[in-house]
Amino acid sequence: MIYQVMPDLSPEEYEELKADIAARGVMVPIEFDEQGNVLDGHHRLKICADLGLKDYPKVIRAGMTEDDKRLHARKLNCARRHLNAEQKRELIRQQLSETPEKSDRQIAAGLGVSHPTVGAVRNEMVEAGNVEKFTTSIDTMGREQPRQRKPVSVFNPTRREEKAIQDPDVVDRLATGQTSSVLSASKQVNREAKAERKAYEAPTQMPDNCQVFVGDIRDGLPSIPDESVDFIITDPPYPREYVPLYGDLSRLAERVLNPGGSLIVMTGQSYLPDVMTELGREMTYHWCMAYMTPGGQSPQLWHKRTNTFWKPVLWFTKGEYGGDMVGDVLKSPPNNNDKLFHEWGQSLGGMQDIVERFTYPGDLILDPFLGGGTTGVAAVLKAREFIGADANEECVATSKARILEAIADAGCAS
Numbered sequence: 001m002i003y004q005v006m007p008d009l010s011p012e013e014y015e016e017l018k019a020d021i022a023a024r025g026v027m028v029p030i031e032f033d034e035q036g037n038v039l040d041g042h043h044r045l046k047i048c049a050d051l052g053l054k055d056y057p058k059v060i061r062a063g064m065t066e067d068d069k070r071l072h073a074r075k076l077n078c079a080r081r082h083l084n085a086e087q088k089r090e091l092i093r094q095q096l097s098e099t100p101e102k103s104d105r106q107i108a109a110g111l112g113v114s115h116p117t118v119g120a121v122r123n124e125m126v127e128a129g130n131v132e133k134f135t136t137s138i139d140t141m142g143r144e145q146p147r148q149r150k151p152v153s154v155f156n157p158t159r160r161e162e163k164a165i166q167d168p169d170v171v172d173r174l175a176t177g178q179t180s181s182v183l184s185a186s187k188q189v190n191r192e193a194k195a196e197r198k199a200y201e202a203p204t205q206m207p208d209n210c211q212v213f214v215g216d217i218r219d220g221l222p223s224i225p226d227e228s229v230d231f232i233i234t235d236p237p238y239p240r241e242y243v244p245l246y247g248d249l250s251r252l253a254e255r256v257l258n259p260g261g262s263l264i265v266m267t268g269q270s271y272l273p274d275v276m277t278e279l280g281r282e283m284t285y286h287w288c289m290a291y292m293t294p295g296g297q298s299p300q301l302w303h304k305r306t307n308t309f310w311k312p313v314l315w316f317t318k319g320e321y322g323g324d325m326v327g328d329v330l331k332s333p334p335n336n337n338d339k340l341f342h343e344w345g346q347s348l349g350g351m352q353d354i355v356e357r358f359t360y361p362g363d364l365i366l367d368p369f370l371g372g373g374t375t376g377v378a379a380v381l382k383a384r385e386f387i388g389a390d391a392n393e394e395c396v397a398t399s400k401a402r403i404l405e406a407i408a409d410a411g412c413a414s
């Protein structure tokens, strides 16, 4: 069974993707359920068969219901940056047709979109007669909630209740049965208004101590001055065709790291000997640490017949390391591989662990393979300075937005 939620690619789009995969390999892991059904990536899989490619990144997701699987497939598509607004609305329509009884918020949370967008799509569908107008809905906690508007009566109101009931949003909440207490309706409305104000006030400029830019490591990232960086903490792509990039990383590290600086590299096991040779071109091997990835977040590597629950974090230095003692077992929280911002995204908790173990507030960290910006978010949340680069423009835009949001949420802009 294939959980295909988007229409087939056009022949031109298919050929374009095929040429890209022939040139660079499969960039986005193909996702399967435990029975081997494709949850996401049927085009990529077909192209691999066409090209005779047997070695491609894959993820197995086990223990999902059929509903979960379809929702997950839609969520992955929604999170893809190449979907335009109309394509996202189409996925919302599919979800509403399938589970109209679920609340807008529940559908929004499942798909990773905003609940007003789900509400707008629902209204259009109700008007067009394509979905039933539900008088009850299931909320995000799985509870049934009335949707019908009822007249609102408040007996013997206190002064605060009298004031609160003047707000039409409070009345709406009571009328649709979302709560029966005027004061709790008012609190909810104020909380949401505050969240909106906060989103509106989010900074649009990166602070001076944090910058991200589009750059290909093979060009040497010349805008970064020599001997200006304290640590490189990074997670390059793992497939075989990317192994030479670890040599470029070694050259970059030798140039930009301060003497005694460290290069910390998360990588896969498949091509480890070659990766270590490349990293050793300009840098000195120091240690190999284990990054534990407990739970169901680790892929099954069929070509190696291995279920992997850890990955190496390689530690190379520029000259002698003279820093603190560091434990060599790192870990991400269980089931915490975050693919919302990048298909190969790492856990934010795991990255914060690495940042905290190796660096001090005020240190300058570089990640030349930004992806979804996890290292940058971990760095700013821990008050480190940060430079990030990625060859992919979308990755840089996503990282920038994510870092700005983290700064706004934590109130940690410099």
Ligand SMILES: C[S@@+](CC[C@H](N)C(=O)[O-])C[C@H]1O[C@@H](n2cnc3c(N)ncnc32)[C@H](O)[C@@H]1O
Binding pocket: 215, 216, 217, 218, 234, 235, 236, 237, 238, 245, 341, 342, 344, 345, 346, 347, 368, 369, 370, 371, 372, 373, 374, 375, 389, 390, 391, 392, 395
């Ligand atoms: C494994 S991902 C990083 C994921 C990241 N750690 C996160 O948590 O989101 C590797 C990144 O390297 C980038 N990349 C690939 N080739 C590159 C190159 N030659 N120069 C710079 N970045 C490159 C890819 O675009 C991808 O975003």
